[in-house]
Amino acid sequence: MVELRPDGLPARLGSRTFIWSQPMSRKSALSSAALLALLTMGGTAFAGQTLSGTYIEANYGDNGMWNWGSTGTGLIYTTTGSGASQDATYPGTPWAHFQVEFDQYSSSYNQIANSSSGTTLTVVSESNESDSSTLISVYEYTAGDLEITKTEYWEMDGTVIAQQFALHNAGSSDITNLRFQVATDPDHDLNRFGTYSTLNDVDDLDGDGVSDWTVSLGPSSGIAFGFAPCDPDSATLGHSPGWDQDADLSLTDYNFGSGDYSMNWVHYEGTLAAGDTAYASNLVVFADDATTAEGLVSSEADMCNICDSDGDGALASWCGGDDCDDDDPTVYPSASEVCDGVDNDCDGTVDEDDAIDAQTWYQDADSDGYGNASVTDIDCYQPTGYVADDTDCDDSVSSTYPGADEYCNGVDDDCDGTIDEDSAVDASTWYQDADSDGYGNASVSDVECAQPTGYVADSSDCDDTVSTTYPGAPEYCNSVDDDCDGTVDEDSAVDASTWYQDADSDGYGNVSVADIECYQPTGFVADSSDCDDTVSTTYPGADEYCNGVDDDCDGTIDEDAAVDASTWYQDADSDGYGNASVADIECYQPTGYVADSSDCDDTVSTTYPGADEYCNGVDDDCDGTIDEDDAVDVSTWYADSDSDSYGDASVSDIDCSQPTGYVADSTDCDDAEPTTYPGADEYCDGVDNDCDGDIDEDSAVDASTWYEDGDGDGYGEATVSDVECNAPSGYVADDTDCDDNEPTTYPGADEYCDGVDNDCDTVIDEDDAVDVSTWYADSDGDSYGDAAVTDIDCSQPTGYVADSTDCDDAESTTYPGADELCDGVDNDCDGDI
Incomplete structure (x- = not known):
């Protein structure tokens, strides 16, 4: 027997969990009187159950075994791939077996539940605990003092059934030599493939030296049907040819040998003390092949915990326990109750007042958010009219609480133990009046509910040491703010002066813009005689200029004596240029006069400085030279060194007359070669003979014919040619290629078996082909x-x-x-x- 934990909680072995406990009460245990009455009546007749999932359907007989003999319907598996359904055991005479053997009171017990040969175990109850996602079948048996609860559990879309057997000694004496076997006849290829035989094997999947897997494979379907005990150390696995009904039978490992054998799991418990309960679990695995089945043994190992899936030591209700939520390890009888909306201690009540995190709440009669420490309630959730705070000093007044505004009202509004503090919301600020003029000093104050001696409510005195200085006092030009308005020596001072704006800073003011001030303002002067205060050069006695302004303020504008009066020159031919010998001095240009005096002939309007020069024997532009090279109608002449009547554009001469050795044409592309000129014959000689910008064109007298080599094999296509001086890219001189799209096809190429004339000899796929x-x-x-x-x-x-x-x-x-x-x-x- 596996070592027990002293606290009776689950003991975990490897990846599988088994529950072993000290003596415990079981809700499903029968009283002695009830059991005696049941045995006297010969037991209760049960109708059996059918539990159907996506892949597994289990039909239970009235003895709780698979394979309901009366209908020929048993354990059915539907393959996950093809969706074909087939009985896991022989459907005609199904055989499934559960047998328990033990010794007690000097007697030996051997009782069975068998779908074919009968049942000697007493069936006490059957129940279907399934829901929408999980299928759960529970049967209870008795054999003498031994009470057995068989629970089978699988997911709606699962292919693994978890079996758990709870063995409880309800007697007063120890049970010894306790063992049981579970067996079935795997015939899962019979109804589809007509064979009773299976391929049978026992294996040690985890390699620890202990057999932990027995399987029968369908030889035609490949379907695997096997047992994987959750405690291999207490199990024997194998197959039997005789379907022996003895838990001590010898089982065989056939190493995938073929035969019509039963598949067996035997569990050895040993001694079970009076009042104790032991558990044994097994996984019944189905899969479409052996590899998938072996993977499920490992991946679904947690299904061994079906009676305590959350591992909190309390059993689920379908296993006879009283865990009210077997998916939550913090929920079980005697667990601490917590304020979380869950019945943690399974007493049927949620979030009681004795929850470990229940809170103390305080009555808030005035609804100000602060409670009365003397009136409390302990609860998970805040009761109506209660708060978490207990610091209210007067719970009958809603405006009185810690942190409330303090007022000058003779009440401790903020619950700090002091009445009418200086910090009261409506406390007044008082200001010192040292000179007793009725106005206080803003920098010396006192906040009080009542007015202190020597203080006033006003804070506007700007000098509390002088009694003649206060708001509203007369202002003087004395550098003192007598009236406390923030300004010293204002315009309204009793002794202020009048000043005139000097906007142009010429020292003379504008009589129309005046300012009364104690002191001369910036931009103002005492004089008021400026005739234009926007211009600094205009004032009495200033220089006169030709500007349309009376600069000297004498009442006359732009006299001839103006500093900047101009000299003007007669322009008789109206060409914009004047005669230097005829002049007049004025502020403004007289009619028929101009400012320029450079005309070299004032009788001709086309003759003046800068005029266009022409080849006409006249100095048109007045520069002293006749018919220059820059004349408007001057000609460009080009050197003709090779005398072929075509000139060199890079050697030119601009002149009114044609120079010797020059011509008007500029199109010779080589003026050193008399045979090179526009229109000459083109040759393949690397020279642009005809001066058209192209060298060695296709039209050259001595150009060659080239053939396209599209596949780059050195042989050209006779139908695609180009006449050029030099071979174009992709062209060759040869024209014998029979397929210019295939680089491996050309005269003399290797022949291949490819339906192609590779060597261009007009024959395809000869026997001497390379391949x-x-x-x-x-x-x-x-x-x-x-x-x-x-x-x-x-x-x-x-x-x-x-x-x-x-x-x-x-x-x-x-x-x-x-x-x-x-x-x-x-x-x-x-x-x-």
């Missing part, structure tokens, strides 16, 4: 050839194959991979008979 194949005669038509009879060809000849491994080409049933028969012949050609 020609060797074919072997297949006289017996079994697709394997005789290595001694060959034919070399690009295409497979009739009656020949590529394989040469037939060891007898006269016999169609003899070839590599054929079924070997006991006939003295090497049927599969592997060298062995």
Whole structure:
């Protein structure tokens, strides 16, 4: 027996959990009187159950075993891939077996529940605890003092059933040599493939030296049906050819041997003390193949905990326990109650006042958010009219609480123990009046509910040491703010002066803009005689200028004596240029006069400085030179060094007359070669003979014909040509390529078996092709050839194959991979008979 934990909570072995406990009460345990009455009546008849999931349907008989004999319907598995359904055991005479054996009171007990041969165990109850996602079947049995609860559990879309057997000694004496077996007859290929036999094996999946998996495989379907006990150390696994009903039978590991055998799990418990309960669990695994099944043994190991899935030591209700939420390890009988909306201690009540985190609340009669420390209530949630705070000093007044505004009202409004403090919301600020003028000093104050001696409510005295200085006192030009208005020596001072704006800073003021001040303001002067105070050069006695302004304030504008009066010159020909010998001095330009005096001929309007020069024998632009090179109608002449009548554009001369050795044409592209000029014959000589910008054009007298080599194999396409001086890119002189799209096709190329004339000899796929194949005669038509009879060809000849491994080409049933028969012949050609 596995070692018990002293606190009776689950003991975890490897990845699987088993619950072993000290003596405990069981809600499902029968009283002695009830049990006696049940036995006297011969037991209760039960109708059996059918639990259907996506892949597993279990039909239970009235004894709680799979395979309901009366209907021929048992444990059914639907494959996950094809969706085919089939009975896991023989449907005609189903066989499923549960047997328990033990010793007590000097007697030996051996009782069974069997779907075919009968039941000697007393069936006490059956129940279906399933919900929308989980299927749970519970049966209770008795055998003497031994009470047995069998629970089978699987997910709606699962392929693994978890079995748990709870064994309780309800007697007064120890039970010894306690063991039981669970067995079934796996015939899951019978109804689809007509075979009773299965491939049977026992294995140690985790490699610890203890067998932990027994399986039967459908030889045709491949479906795996197996047992994986949750405590392999207390189990024996294997198969039996005789379906023996003895828990001590010898089981066999057939190592995937074929046969119609039962599949068995035997659990050895040993001694079970009076009042104790022991548990044994097993996983019943289905899968479409053996590998998937073995993976499920590991991945679904947690299903071993079906009676205590949350591991809190309290059993689920369907296992006879009183855990009210077996998915939450913090919820079980005697757990601490917490304010979380959950019945943590399974007493049927949620969030009682004795919860460990229940809070103390204080009455808030005046609803100000602060409570009365003398009136309390302990609760998980805040009761109406209560708060978490207990610091209210007067719970009958809503405006009195810690932190409330203090007022000058003779009440401790903020509950700090003091009445009418200086910090009261409506406390007044009082200001010192040292000079007793009725106005106080803002920098010396006192906040009080009542007025202190020597203080006033006003704070506007700007000098509390002088009694003549206060708001509203007369102002004087004395650098003192007599009236406390923030300004010293204002315009309204009794002794202020009048000043005139000097906006242009010329020392003379504008009589129309005056300012009364104690002191001369910036931009103002005592004088008021400026005739234009916006211009600093205009004032009495200033220089006169030709500007439309009376600069000197004498009442006259722009006299001839103005400093900047101009000299003007007669322009008789109206060309904008004047005669230097005829002048007049004025502020403004007289009619027929101009400011310029540079006209060299004032009788001709086209002759003046800057005029266009022409080749006409006249100095048109008055620069002293006649018919210069920059004349408007001057000509450009080009050097003709080779005398071919075509000039060099890079050697020119601009002149009114044609220079010797120059011509008007500029299109010669080589003025050193008399045979090179526009229109000359073009040759393939690297020279632009005809001066058209192109060298060695296709039209050259000596140009060659080239052929396109589209596949780059050095051979050209005769139908695609180009006449050029030099070979164009992608062209060659040869025109013998028979397929210019394939670089491996050209005269002299290697021939291949590809339906192409690779060497351009007009013949396709000759026997001398590089990749020609060797074919072997297949006289017996079994697709394997005789290595001694060959034919070399690009295409497979009739009656020949590529394989040469037939060891007898006269016999169609003899070839590599054929079924070997006991006939003295090497049927599969592997060298062995």
